[in-house]
Amino acid sequence: MSNSFFLKGDICWSASPHSLHTIEGGFLLCKDGKSGGVFSEVPKAYEAVPVKDFSGKLIIPGLTDLHIHAPQFAFRALGMDMELLEWLNTHTFPEETKYRDLDYARKAYGLFVDDIKKGPNTRLCVYATIHVPATLLLMDMLEESGLVSFVGKVNMDRNSPDSLREDDSAAATRQWLESFSKGRGGGRGPYKNTAAILTPRFTPSCTDGLMKSLAEIQKKGGLPLQSHLSENLKEIEWVKELCPASENYGAAYADLGLMDGPTIMAHCVWSDKKEMELLAEKNVYIAHCPQSNTNLSSGIAPIRRFMERGIPVGLGSDVAGGSNTSIFRAVSDAIAVSKLRQVLVAPDEKALTLEEAFYLGTAGGGAFFGKLSGTDFGAAGSFDEGWDFDALVIDEGNLADTVGRSIRERLERAVYLSDDRHIAGKYVRGVPL
């Protein structure tokens, strides 16, 4: 029992994608970094286990950011008057070029990691840049932070500025994978909380040859893969030109063997019926990034349709397409844009409820972490027994109110109004940050 403890407080987590468990003054058990379940009183067998008392405070699972670009953090909330392709060329690519300089990377990634550590996200799937040394540095820093992350060295070998176009992107990827598997960070040895994810940027910036090599690397190592899909109408037209033989944008990945392992595709704003069928068949995780899809005038993804088809969905900040790193913001934005989608263009697609969007931001995205061979971490985002113990303690003290509220109401308010000042505790895999 030496690695066990209880958190006492007002506990709330998803009972299903559509409903909540709430227990006032409950006891949440952590055993060796995993949830041991939630109890209304301490069971006899656990009477010796210490209790950390957060009575009156809200305790919820940690949030997962399924799609974020670490090198874009430095220019978040800038240049928001452009669409995707113009914005990439004007803001993103010049900034990402700077990460060939390790001193710059150290400074900028330091700000990024500090911000995430302070906020409510406990897990993230991260794009770095094409640069191997800076990507390894980012992995070191994330490992040091205690957060759990998948990090990807980005692949780009066509339609990119000279400074970001790789000669042999597959070789660089192999070199990257070899270097950290041997241990990094002054002999710290292999990472505990940090793992690799293959990251072809998107079809326009990767040749077919590169894609095929990545598929081979994936097959050997069982690695997960992340990329972008059907975000912007001009981008989709471009992919049609580049891949005339593929039935749709999603097929352009699948045809090259890139949806055969655990896969995250960000956005899927304009996925049609055929593409949805493919995503369902391949069990692809969709990273829904509502703030970014709005900021870059991309559109509103048909999340209700994905959920109906059983396609797994999580939420992403997509910084710097999105401006805010907190997945609380993504939860409220997911609800908000689903309402606009229903009222403006899809009257038969019911808007997301608080329960549904909260599920997406916790267990929905966090489940991706439980699918993977080659890491020892499990799924996060639920307090059901056996899930990784990622938990947030929310002290709503200064979210002014006049009367007592139900746990469900307090959760809703935390989603819409809380910021890092309200986080009174944060645990990742059972470890307090």
Next chain:
Amino acid sequence: MSNSFFLKGDICWSASPHSLHTIEGGFLLCKDGKSGGVFSEVPKAYEAVPVKDFSGKLIIPGLTDLHIHAPQFAFRALGMDMELLEWLNTHTFPEETKYRDLDYARKAYGLFVDDIKKGPNTRLCVYATIHVPATLLLMDMLEESGLVSFVGKVNMDRNSPDSLREDDSAAATRQWLESFSKGRGGGRGPYKNTAAILTPRFTPSCTDGLMKSLAEIQKKGGLPLQSHLSENLKEIEWVKELCPASENYGAAYADLGLMDGPTIMAHCVWSDKKEMELLAEKNVYIAHCPQSNTNLSSGIAPIRRFMERGIPVGLGSDVAGGSNTSIFRAVSDAIAVSKLRQVLVAPDEKALTLEEAFYLGTAGGGAFFGKLSGTDFGAAGSFDEGWDFDALVIDEGNLADTVGRSIRERLERAVYLSDDRHIAGKYVRGVPL
């Protein structure tokens, strides 16, 4: 010169609805509560005037919230899974009923005023409730805060719960207007920063007789008026039934003489061409409330069309339809929803730029305060000479960045990311709060 001072810093304000003035290390002059203009160096004639040094910090005009319900602050960010009419009956009316109790009103309005004082808004147009004593209390508290506000006792005499339906709403309004004009708050005398605005809730809750009486009261006193217009499709259908003779919802007000003085109409999400013509002819101010229109699944207002027609537009939080009181949030939301409107339903309505939305949140709404007889305050939201001196000092210190940024970029970042922690100074009519 005894009532004069300079603020030194990086100054930014609207040069037009579409462009910014920016001056690095400039000097903003305050003379007797008004702007004396902005200078790149202290002019000879003003060498004796003290300088408050905010070098390196951003100085912008105060923000105006053109539409907020003070009694709804207590339940902001709750019940966001409903549309307007259901939400009014389930959440709003039960809460507003509580304000017949002055002790409750003191507690809840105290939280409201504290929140606004800490945030970036310097002016607001406020709905209270039907209750005269609680409305006067709110005016006392707002006056005490140093903020500038129009406050309205709400009128409701039909289609309302018993607890909020007035027998003689016009008489109660006259009583309200008489009581504070005689001086309130322990003999403090007439208000300096607080004034009355007539506030028929909306057509469904006011009989024609009441509306006509309010028009008479307005004619005598030259008072401004605020109400709601064309927010939700079901509401609009209802007004059609209630006012079959009026050409549209706007005409239902105008036909009863309620658009002849200075007028604010909130929302105007579904205003058609005819209604726009009426709004333009009457020079009605539109309070655009993008977060509320999203939260309540109302839709997206055609702000580009209003601006093209020269109809004045400001921004509103519409708490508790909106969850956040900060008009910075309304600025970024106005941009966001205008992008979704363009990409989803109105390709020829260009999305709002940062410059345009910032204008709406400052001079756009603040200009309403300069139109009024019977108050001694002027328009706010600009640093052009002669405007009321409402200013914010923004210390972006902890908005992490890696490089120097232009003032325009720093403004954009403040709009998307800042919170009350970043407000290093707040002046209203020349007085620091």
